[in-house]
Amino acid sequence: MGQPREDRLFYYSLLPFAGATVAVVLLLAAVLGYYSLPALREYGASVIVGSEWRPSEESPREASYGLLVPLLGTLATAAIAVATAVPVALAMVVATEEVLPPRLRGLLGGVVDVMAAIPTIVYGLWGLEVLAPLLRRHVYPHLNSALGFLPPFSCRAYTGASYLTAGLLLGVIVVPYIYAIVREAYRSIPSKYRLAAYALGATRYEAVRILSGMVRPAVAAAVLLAFGRAAGETVAVALVVGSAFNPPTCLLAPGYTIASLIANQFGESFYYPLMANALYLGGLLLLAIGIIANVAGLRLLAGARSRAGL
């Protein structure tokens, strides 16, 4: 602590930059909040719990902006994504850490890194031109005829674009995030536990069952963080979700998520009084989902790490 004066100068000269980083996030919340107020004042809670989206160029009184359908669509697609991605990502972790021969382990790790590196717009293009037609032709008709008595599969899929398509595509996108978090936790298990399990004569399946109990908090954290990512993904979803205001009670129908609604309508929203404000409110909801998922996930992860350190 040699030169307190220069060190203080150092502190104060760095202050604005760290302050700017903090300010960006606060400003984001402030801007979204400020511009969504007019919509809340005019329509009250019906912007969030209403399900009718009827823009009007004439007057805000004739219009109705209910975000319920896109909000439910966001939650439904993110839930589908996590539900499909978790088993796959966990299997990939077990494959890299326990099953594959050492040379293939690095390869699988590299493949997952590439998955995480590819821009989501490319996933979106692939989803639009490859995945959606494939599902429409070969999967959805069977799903509808076999399980049509269940509400989620009760409607005919006329286009490949639907909640289910978006959810499955998001599942592909979030696999690498779940994998990275769970693998790090799995690797931090002290090797004595693995050795003890095998020394007791456990088969691989039994050893993995014992060890996987120790990474349960990390899996929960990965689920939350992946859910947040999936809920906020915009362009890939906008290409395959179908852009229609059907409630996600039938997953084979085209729908909307908040992010894809913003992507589609924010640009034109200024022709309609208060429509932009309703979309700002949608953004605020997305921000809340993202921050809740992030804080809860990171807290779980920190708890898991400190326990692993013991």
Add this chain to the structure above:
Amino acid sequence: MPDYRLAKDRAFTILVLALAAAGVAPLAHLLATVAVRGAEAIARAGPGFFTEAPAPPGSRELGGIAPALAGSLLLAGASVAIGVPLATLTAVFMHEFPESRLARAARALAMSLLEIPTVLVGILVYSIIVVPMGRFSLLAGGVALAIVMLPYVATYVERALGQVPRTYREAGLALGMTRAQVVFHVAMGVARRGVLAGFIVGLSKALGETAPLLFTIGGSRAVVQASPLCPGDAVPLLVFQLAQTPYENWRLLAWGASLVLVASVLLVYLAARLLVREVRL
């Protein structure tokens, strides 16, 4: 009894490998499709792919993605110029004064920026830059991408600085250097590979982003734009907008642009991999 256990183990191994294969399959199919369709696009367009603007919709010609390439380059320059100093100095602050309240806030908010949907960054920049300026611009897009790259660069740089052995810092301080000199002349030098990898990863993340550009750069792709104050185009935005059109030639162009995107991202990944052993994107 043992047979039962072994059978269960066998079934488990097969299930794990099958699920892992199911996870890799979409990526393999995606890469193959991008390679085939992208190569088809570039072959049909010829060298004009890199020098021309997109042809009129529905025509037989493809044209090229030159305005988008130029726009992406300008965006890269602007976002690095804004985002890298901001992120690096924030990281230095978080590393040097870790206990201060601001450092804790910065760390928490930088982590939550990783999770905040990037389309919201686009809305923010639209509201505070595009509207007051009165027009879309590549500069506004650069600001949005700088915010996107900030958390990646900051976490990488902070981790790289944290890995510098204490003895180097102590040696610097013992020579009578100030803390600022120790950070910028000693620690940054020792940590340069990790720091550089952070810059590269941040840039590659920013350049693949589409959502922050939707309401900031305007997507005008008729001519190559040389000024950052004018509206422009970017490669991911071109993919998003052309993919939604019914025109066969524009959709093919989107595949060609996707190939350019994927190839550049993979090159960046390899570069970062050469710098540091473990890359987390």
